[in-house]
Amino acid sequence: MNVKNTQFVKFVFNYIKPKIKLFIISFLFLIGLSLISLLPPYVTKLAFDEGIMMKNLSILTKYVLMLVVIYILKSTFNYLSSALFTIVSQNTLLEIKKDLTNHIIKLPLEFFSNSESGYIVSRFGEVDSLSPLFSMQSFKLILSIFEFIGAMIIMFLMNVKLTLILVLIIPVFYLITKTFENAFGKLTSQTMEKAATFHGKFQQSVSGVEEIKRMNLEDKETEKINKINKDYVKSSIKYSILLSVGSEVIILLSSIVSVLLLYIGGKGVLQESLSIGTYMAFVGYFGKLYAPVINWNLSMFTFKPAFVALDRIKNFFLKYPQESETSDKIKINEINMIEMKNVTFSYPDGKETVLNNFNLKAKRGDKLLLKGPNGSGKSTIIRLILGLYDNYDGEILINSIDLKKLSKRSLRSRISIVSQKIFLFNDTIENNIKIAGDVSEEKYETALKKSGLKQFVDNLPLKDKTLVGENGIKLSGGEIQKVAIARALIKSDSSDLFIFDEAAAHLDKETKELIKSFIDTELCEKICIIIDHSDYFTDICNRTINLMLKSNNWSEQNV
Numbered sequence: 001m002n003v004k005n006t007q008f009v010k011f012v013f014n015y016i017k018p019k020i021k022l023f024i025i026s027f028l029f030l031i032g033l034s035l036i037s038l039l040p041p042y043v044t045k046l047a048f049d050e051g052i053m054m055k056n057l058s059i060l061t062k063y064v065l066m067l068v069v070i071y072i073l074k075s076t077f078n079y080l081s082s083a084l085f086t087i088v089s090q091n092t093l094l095e096i097k098k099d100l101t102n103h104i105i106k107l108p109l110e111f112f113s114n115s116e117s118g119y120i121v122s123r124f125g126e127v128d129s130l131s132p133l134f135s136m137q138s139f140k141l142i143l144s145i146f147e148f149i150g151a152m153i154i155m156f157l158m159n160v161k162l163t164l165i166l167v168l169i170i171p172v173f174y175l176i177t178k179t180f181e182n183a184f185g186k187l188t189s190q191t192m193e194k195a196a197t198f199h200g201k202f203q204q205s206v207s208g209v210e211e212i213k214r215m216n217l218e219d220k221e222t223e224k225i226n227k228i229n230k231d232y233v234k235s236s237i238k239y240s241i242l243l244s245v246g247s248e249v250i251i252l253l254s255s256i257v258s259v260l261l262l263y264i265g266g267k268g269v270l271q272e273s274l275s276i277g278t279y280m281a282f283v284g285y286f287g288k289l290y291a292p293v294i295n296w297n298l299s300m301f302t303f304k305p306a307f308v309a310l311d312r313i314k315n316f317f318l319k320y321p322q323e324s325e326t327s328d329k330i331k332i333n334e335i336n337m338i339e340m341k342n343v344t345f346s347y348p349d350g351k352e353t354v355l356n357n358f359n360l361k362a363k364r365g366d367k368l369l370l371k372g373p374n375g376s377g378k379s380t381i382i383r384l385i386l387g388l389y390d391n392y393d394g395e396i397l398i399n400s401i402d403l404k405k406l407s408k409r410s411l412r413s414r415i416s417i418v419s420q421k422i423f424l425f426n427d428t429i430e431n432n433i434k435i436a437g438d439v440s441e442e443k444y445e446t447a448l449k450k451s452g453l454k455q456f457v458d459n460l461p462l463k464d465k466t467l468v469g470e471n472g473i474k475l476s477g478g479e480i481q482k483v484a485i486a487r488a489l490i491k492s493d494s495s496d497l498f499i500f501d502e503a504a505a506h507l508d509k510e511t512k513e514l515i516k517s518f519i520d521t522e523l524c525e526k527i528c529i530i531i532d533h534s535d536y537f538t539d540i541c542n543r544t545i546n547l548m549l550k551s552n553n554w555s556e557q558n559v
């Protein structure tokens with residue numbers, strides 16, 4: 001077994017391990033099934049040779065009854081192992097899906113910046129292609145080797161010459177079908193990747209359909225999608241053609257061998273070197289002899305996509321490691337001070353340095369206003385404080401502890417942020433506000449009032465049970481911003497650092513005033529970082545940091 005196969009087995013075994021008892025029971029039923037399956041051809045031979053040919057009705061009846069019992073047992077074992085395997089396999093897939101969801105959600109932001117959401121969803125969907133691997137069929141395949149050996153022994157015992165002829169043809173089968181396997185594997189992987197790319201593009205266009213319409217880009221966008229789809233379809237066609245050619249070649253080969261058996265066996269019966277019963281038994285065992293070879297090769301058509309998917313899923317776990325949240329990370333219960341010392345940063349795929357030797361220090365009670373033209377790095381500073389990127393030079397300290405040594409989750413749990421890029425789930429206004437978990441009604445009502453949402457919500461027929469649509473499409477820009485502010489306010493008691501990233505951009509004068517007095521009065525003990533292009537918040541901030549477009553330029557003013 002090569003390294004890759006060992007990894008495969010390890011990966012699969014880890015998931016089967018918790019259900020090992022059930023798995024062993026299903027496997028035992030399957031072994032029973034395999035042993036029982038070896039009996040019918042031989043009992044049929046006896047029924048023919050000792051019953052029919054000897055004109056002995058009582059012996060014929062005995063073997064017929066034996067066959068009935070064997071078939072009843074066979075069906076029972078088949079049902080039991082299939083039911084148990086379904087339970088094991090479906091639960092295994094569920095566990096893989098759980099781990100994958102957990103893994104994807106915890107991937108660094110960098111991964112999401114570089115991958116389309118449809119692509120990620122499509123990669124997730126590949127888990128369903130794994131089902132053949134955990135199905136009864138795959139284990140039947142393993143057991144078919146034993147059936148193969150058992151059938152060969154019985155056949156040799158019955159007729160050496162005929163068995164030898166049939167066995168010698170097996171390598172021809174193997175070689176021909178093996179030829180298809182490599183081409184099929186490559187094509188499967190290609191087709192899956194193309195499907196994921198297509199879904200990524202399609203989902204992106206659906207999400208941006210409003211912009212596409214506004215810019216009159218429907219035709220261009222359709223053309224782009226169709227081009228990617230055409231590529232995907234081309235690959236699917238090649239895949240289907242190879243699939244049907246491969247299956248047909250295998251079916252044709254086995255038909256030719258069965259005709260050969262008819263000829264050689266029939267000749268033996270005519271020359272009286274073979275009994276009809278033995279010939280009948282050979283017809284029965286022929287399947288057992290060739291089925292493993294045929295099935296092992298045919299299985300590539302069902303298992304290859306599953307193996308490719310397994311490989312892709314395994315690689316997905318390895319290629320995109322999660323943000324490390326190991327037990328050695330320091331957990332914090334509060335944020336008293338944040339400090340950035342000579343921080344130089346550029347995005348992993350960006351050429352430009354966004355921040356160069358940047359410094360910032362804020363302690364409890366500080367209100368910092370971050371100003372600067374578009375693209376000067378204001379939001380980047382926030383992302384770095386949140387620990388979303390680790391690849392910076394210099395130091396970021398939280399309570400004088402290196403941010404890289406901190407548990408990001410404990411850090412983020414102390415931060416409330418109203419971002420300029422707000423994401424609303426297609427859910428009610430209430431659930432979008434209470435996204436972090438259940439809160440008291442009193443706190444929720446206060447958040448509604450202080451964010452300026454109360455009046456708007458009260459005027460809606462369904463009040464706060466109104467659905468906001470995908471990414472808040474049914475709300476105005478200002479209303480979305482108010483939902484985000486309410487979200488942050490709900491977390492206010494458990495947060496020490498408040499970040500308002502152009503939070504007031506879409507707000508009317510009245511609501512802006514509400515937020516400003518809230519920051520000034522109720523957040524006076526907290527650290528606040530406010531990003532704003534206007535001078536609106538200047539009077540409640542004790543410091544202003546001006547960033548310039550050329551990253552090495554920035555200045556700080558104390559009020």
Ligand SMILES: Nc1ncnc2c1ncn2[C@@H]1O[C@H](COP(=O)(O)OP(=O)(O)OP(=O)(O)O)[C@@H](O)[C@H]1O
Pocket residue numbers: 113347348349350354372373374375376377378379380381
């Ligand atoms: N994920 C990313 N990958 C690569 N480059 C990025 C990424 N996000 C931002 N940038 C680049 O980093 C620079 C700073 O971006 P940032 O969002 O911090 O600016 P900003 O000052 O907040 O701008 P704005 O006022 O427009 O919000 C920009 O040149 C931007 O193109």
